[in-house]
Amino acid sequence: QGTRDHAPAQAALRERLLSSVVSCFKRHGAAAIDTPVLELREMLVGKYGEGAKLIYELQDQGGELLALRYDLTVPFARYLAMNKITKMKRYHVAKVYRRDNPATTRGRYREFYQCDFDIAGQFDPMIPDAECLKIVHEILSDLQLGDFVIKVNDRRILNGVFAVCGVPDSQFIPACCTVDKLDKMPWEEVRSEMVGEKGLSPEAADRIGEYVQLHGGLDLIEQLLQDPKLSQNKEAKEGLGDMKLLFEYLTLFGITGKISFDLSLARGLDYYTGVIFEAVLLQQENEHVEEPLSVGSVAGGGRYDGLVGMFDAKGRKVPCVGVSIGIERIFSILEQRLEASGEKFRTTETQVLVATPQKNLLAARMKLISELWDAGIKAEMLYKKDPKLLKQLQYCEDTGIPLAAIVGEQELADGVVKLRDVATRKEVRM
């Protein structure tokens, strides 16, 4: 349940999608790493907040207690700490596992790929952070998924908001989780969850509401920097200052048109410490729809400066910022689009079928195809001693092979091969 086989058409589409994402990561100078699907259970404990209950555990069959990895970020942090690496730009494309309720039509599975790009190291503020956003922008543009927006916020700004609205420190994370639902439910419901379930005072909730419904650009940052309460809060001030710097860099990258500073963005994971972001696709333009609607998150990430330190015996920190591309949702969009288009999609790359028009010519076919393979040419033949020519040409049409190399008795006698263009039926002897 919640897993799927990939038939050749899906495997080929996925290969195309992943190679587009990986080529962007390589364009930004990242190196690949790989880590095992299995991690020690103790490594995953206390990293995922409420997500922990979704971790797949292996049976105790003697030896170590193991679990399947839940994401690629925690294994990356473990890898950095274990190898005492303090600086690295890496990507990792691999499967992760969550015992979640699958919603397969929307691309939510229990086994799914993650495509992560992360920059670890102590650098000047917001330069790596800006690059992560540039990467999201490049990938979503390359894949032509339609219009999108990248929402940006900062955990420090949120913390500042909660503080100035009178939320006690211990309630920051629960309040964060509730705010994060603002993209799926109206403010009134979020407010009543804050007051009812999380026990915030109605006044605090109302004050929070005034902030978290704001979104905009540089203007909003300037406005909040002047905000009489927020400007007095150290964390908020730092966060807003960095947000301003980030927007400066994004302007140089020419991508602010797709960026929205959105105070409702909170993101679920515990480990974020600074900038957070999430890209959502917007519904295709339609005259009946007044405002573009989000159809779901396709990339997300942020800064997590404390995670590596959790794996280091001496707690040495390595600041990190990274992005994860939500490849499964993108894959299901592309898959549905492909189905709707009725476009025929080749699942093999064969360039030429080696064929014979008469009987008793298997040896000639085998000799020729062997020469082709040795020359690096992608070639097939039917696995029959005496196939009919029509069947051989039909196979080319069915599987999209563009050429047939035909050896008959005449061609053998003349020492030539007849090369036929399957679509045009043109033939040349060579």
Add this chain to the structure above:
Amino acid sequence: QGTRDHAPAQAALRERLLSSVVSCFKRHGAAAIDTPVLELREMLVGKYGEGAKLIYELQDQGGELLALRYDLTVPFARYLAMNKITKMKRYHVAKVYRRDNPATTRGRYREFYQCDFDIAGQFDPMIPDAECLKIVHEILSDLQLGDFVIKVNDRRILNGVFAVCGVPDSQFIPACCTVDKLDKMPWEEVRSEMVGEKGLSPEAADRIGEYVQLHGGLDLIEQLLQDPKLSQNKEAKEGLGDMKLLFEYLTLFGITGKISFDLSLARGLDYYTGVIFEAVLLQQENEHVEEPLSVGSVAGGGRYDGLVGMFDAKGRKVPCVGVSIGIERIFSILEQRLEASGEKFRTTETQVLVATPQKNLLAARMKLISELWDAGIKAEMLYKKDPKLLKQLQYCEDTGIPLAAIVGEQELADGVVKLRDVATRKEVRM
């Protein structure tokens, strides 16, 4: 235990290796499929003989009882049966899991890659089988691993040998397993295991010994076809007839020089029903060594005509033949070779570093790098506001970036970029 992280150098080497193998599979017209790492436990039961005790099981956390896949062949057979596919040429490159005793220096891990190519379908005899051997030959030649030999045998020939030597049917599989050890121990030890542990009569063991120590080519096939006892055995006769046909096809492919018909080859898995084969690397030529020694199996496979039927409710069979490339052993050979050579191996593909020679030019760097990325050029810059030029050039040398694109105050004023070849220090303004 028995798993490993791949650092960038290893990940890059593995990518190079896998892409060489996959390009061979594509050259032969195979399509990719993918299946989950998780399988239902019941699917794996009774497929692996003694291997079953090495299967990783997942904890029962509610829902289905799951296990990690043990190989890619059983999931392929399940896939064919589930989708009622009777004809397919596919490859699959993915990780599999075995709770084995790791021997990591020899490339034996608990998590390891398999690279499988299989042909399913009812075809004329030995044509797909010959192609599998051609693939092994191409891959091992491409990878330049040194001299190798591909041992070939047929389960039907072995069964015939056991039958004419007086071994009861029920003892065929245990006898097979013992014969398979002939590449690791001398005949005397194999004989005593047969008589002692497996309970064969000393006479039967001696008769088996006369056959299973034979190896050769077409001559040996002809000789056995004339053998007064074997020629009376139906299975052996069929196997030998097909073996002769296989050698005919391998002659057309021009690869018999590396093929040895070897009656000691038995292979461990239960599911083989016809041709079996295994490729071993030979020790480098050395005047002190009289006969080349095998340094271990790097590919193996065979025909398994009954496996798909085990997954079909009505037991419908789909004949299959396939090959699995022992990528981990090859990887550890290449890794050791790379280490010994001291060759520096780039782990990134960055073409150009965007650099500045003076302070306060971060904006210029960001603008230029953004243009390069958008043009598809692989570019990096240091994540510092004001890095020293020397540091920037040093980074190029450390990571193998061939070019530096330098924008200084003068270049900005002139509207040019200075492109520097890092190795030769030659510069051009453009």
